[in-house]
Amino acid sequence: MISPLEARxxxxxxPLLWWAHRRSYAIFVLRELSSAFVALFIVxxxxxxxxxARGPAAYESFLDTMAHPAxxxxxxxxxxxxxxxxxxxxxxxxxxxxVRLRGRRVPSRVVLAGVYAGWxxxxxxxxxxxxxx
Numbered sequence: 001m002i003s004p005l006e007a008r009x010x011x012x013x014x015p016l017l018w019w020a021h022r023r024s025y026a027i028f029v030l031r032e033l034s035s036a037f038v039a040l041f042i043v044x045x046x047x048x049x050x051x052x053a054r055g056p057a058a059y060e061s062f063l064d065t066m067a068h069p070a071x072x073x074x075x076x077x078x079x080x081x082x083x084x085x086x087x088x089x090x091x092x093x094x095x096x097x098x099v100r101l102r103g104r105r106v107p108s109r110v111v112l113a114g115v116y117a118g119w120x121x122x123x124x125x126x127x128x129x130x131x132x133x
Contacts, residue, residue: 027084030084031085031088034081034085035085036081037081038085041082044066044075048062086119090112093115094108094111094112095108097111
């Protein structure tokens with residue numbers, strides 16, 4: 001039975017997609033959801049390592065599984081979410097890390113430009129490794 005005190009509490013009903021009405025909330029929720037896709041990529045990488053360790057037959061089987069159209073679509077969706085995760089994480093860097101140079105605070109845009117420049121350099125280096133191999 002509900003006590004008289006509990007009956008007076010007002011609980012506003014929230015629609016299921018309440019977060020979709022404001023862009024900032026939607027990006028926040030999508031970023032949190034993107035963590036599941038980051039985990040998916042990690043699991044796929046671990047499965048690739050296991051298939052490689054088990055020999056050529058297991059590796060070919062893994063490649064056949066990854067070539068299935070459903071897996072390709074899933075991985076493209078996961079890639080979009082992982083990029084969202086990486087970009088939103090990089091954009092938080094100037095807020096989380098205050099850089100001082102000669103006693104003055106470095107502007108947020110400069111810190112963010114450094115993050116993206118580093119990301120670009122690492123990506124270029126990895127692409128060079130793949131092409132050179």
